[in-house]
Amino acid sequence: MMRMGILVFLLLSQPFFTLPIQGQETGNPEENRDTDQRRDILRYGIDSEVISLLKDLEDDEDIDDFTEEIMDLLVNSRNQELKAAAVRIFSSMEYRPALEQVEKILLDYPDKEELIIAGIEYFMELDHREGVKILKDFTSSQQTAVAMKAVEGIGRLGDPGDIQFLRDLYDDTSLGQNVRASALSALGMLKDSESIPFLEEIVTDTSQERSYRWRACQALGEIGTPEVLPVLADVLNDDDTILRTYAVRALTTFESREVLDYLMEALRDSFWRVRLAAVETLGERKEKDSIDILVYKATRDPEERIRIAAIQALGKIGGRSYRSLRDIAGNRRYSQASRIVALQELVKNDLGNSFDLIDTIMEKEEKQPGSRIFIELVKAMSQEENPRLASYFERFLTHGDVSVVLMALKGIGENRFIGLRDKVQALSESKTSSSIKKAAEEALEKL
Numbered sequence: 001m002m003r004m005g006i007l008v009f010l011l012l013s014q015p016f017f018t019l020p021i022q023g024q025e026t027g028n029p030e031e032n033r034d035t036d037q038r039r040d041i042l043r044y045g046i047d048s049e050v051i052s053l054l055k056d057l058e059d060d061e062d063i064d065d066f067t068e069e070i071m072d073l074l075v076n077s078r079n080q081e082l083k084a085a086a087v088r089i090f091s092s093m094e095y096r097p098a099l100e101q102v103e104k105i106l107l108d109y110p111d112k113e114e115l116i117i118a119g120i121e122y123f124m125e126l127d128h129r130e131g132v133k134i135l136k137d138f139t140s141s142q143q144t145a146v147a148m149k150a151v152e153g154i155g156r157l158g159d160p161g162d163i164q165f166l167r168d169l170y171d172d173t174s175l176g177q178n179v180r181a182s183a184l185s186a187l188g189m190l191k192d193s194e195s196i197p198f199l200e201e202i203v204t205d206t207s208q209e210r211s212y213r214w215r216a217c218q219a220l221g222e223i224g225t226p227e228v229l230p231v232l233a234d235v236l237n238d239d240d241t242i243l244r245t246y247a248v249r250a251l252t253t254f255e256s257r258e259v260l261d262y263l264m265e266a267l268r269d270s271f272w273r274v275r276l277a278a279v280e281t282l283g284e285r286k287e288k289d290s291i292d293i294l295v296y297k298a299t300r301d302p303e304e305r306i307r308i309a310a311i312q313a314l315g316k317i318g319g320r321s322y323r324s325l326r327d328i329a330g331n332r333r334y335s336q337a338s339r340i341v342a343l344q345e346l347v348k349n350d351l352g353n354s355f356d357l358i359d360t361i362m363e364k365e366e367k368q369p370g371s372r373i374f375i376e377l378v379k380a381m382s383q384e385e386n387p388r389l390a391s392y393f394e395r396f397l398t399h400g401d402v403s404v405v406l407m408a409l410k411g412i413g414e415n416r417f418i419g420l421r422d423k424v425q426a427l428s429e430s431k432t433s434s435s436i437k438k439a440a441e442e443a444l445e446k447l
Helices: 002-013 029-044 047-057 063-076 080-093 096-107 113-125 129-138 144-157 160-171 177-189 193-204 210-223 226-235 241-250 257-266 272-285 288-300 304-317 321-330 336-349 355-365 372-382 387-396 402-415 418-429 434-446
Strands: none
Touching: 029 047, 029 063, 047 063, 047 080, 063 080, 063 096, 080 096, 080 113, 096 113, 096 129, 113 129, 113 144, 129 144, 144 160, 144 177, 160 177, 160 193, 177 193, 177 210, 193 210, 193 226, 210 226, 210 241, 226 241, 226 257, 241 257, 241 272, 257 272, 257 288, 272 288, 272 304, 288 304, 288 321, 304 321, 304 336, 321 336, 321 355, 336 355, 336 372, 355 372, 372 387, 372 402, 387 402, 387 418, 402 418, 402 434, 418 434
8 A cells, every 4th residue: 555655656746747938949859959059149149140040031930939039139239231131031021010120220321221221121011101201311312222212112102192202303303313213113103193194294205214214104004094005005116125115014904905906916026025025914914815826926936035935924824725835845846945834834733634744754754864854844743732743752752863852852741741751751761861861851840
């Protein structure tokens, strides 16, 4: 009986279920060590180390773990480059608690261009409309990039009450050409229909500085009311090739049937930039009536960049365009670049109907050492989710090319193919390259 009592006492005295103390790290010890090391760098590292780490953290999913340390840097560091890196992180996070400090930094008029621009972009990311008053002070900056970014910020965050300010900026001949042109773009961002006559006058005046005509044309497109269509249509015949390009892109948002006719005509333009703009605009608009001419452009245009853009446009439009993409992808008479882009579009947009083509291409290309078509196809597949991909990724795990194995592991993790866990586990424990072992461990975390 005494032995039983002692046993019960020992059992009750053991901390079987201990809760973590607040702030105590839990989970994988290696991950905790990495987190602690990063935190130490943020707290005690030299500026160059901290800046490098902040750049690495911008896209890190664990960034929330370090907001306290980054905020401390933003408040207390004297290094403006470091502060700029901190602001960019808070911008990517849309971290509103830093707003008061960013305002304070801008009101102190720092001399580092990078920091000012980061602060303005932070305002735009948070849609901080009350910050327009601060931005206006930077439009006269001697740093052209700062002044242009401030004008853009007014366009993004301003209201009708800021329109006259922007017009005055354009009229101010003491300002640089780029800043004045930016003011015209900002009028378009504000979608001020009352500025249409003012902008049309600039666009149609052939004696105007070219960049002003370009930006005024862009602004008319952003305003996007039907009344500006005749002016944009006239500009499509202007001698200024860049202005014609701007006019084509300005047509993107218009729903009028005649816009399709303008774009189809622009595909015949002798200047490649105009054709490129027309192809991309047709893709953005998903114009099914343009499939036939886009197939022609994808296979016959003299400029490869146009052919590639047409293939991408066909991928966006979809429908019967996929048949043409399969023909391009599987036919060796087309350039390697065209075949790769066609495959990428099919894998991204029509994977379920493209496995027969994938098998055919795999059979030919996988045997070719260093085949770029094969590598790019595997890369595209690794970025998609489809249960039928499991058998491909399983096969790729034993491929001789390290990059193929890495992409297979990425695809397995993203698709959470639990049935392949044992094979991934074996790779993580095998005598293989460190990059493969690391990728296997990352995939296991998702399985």
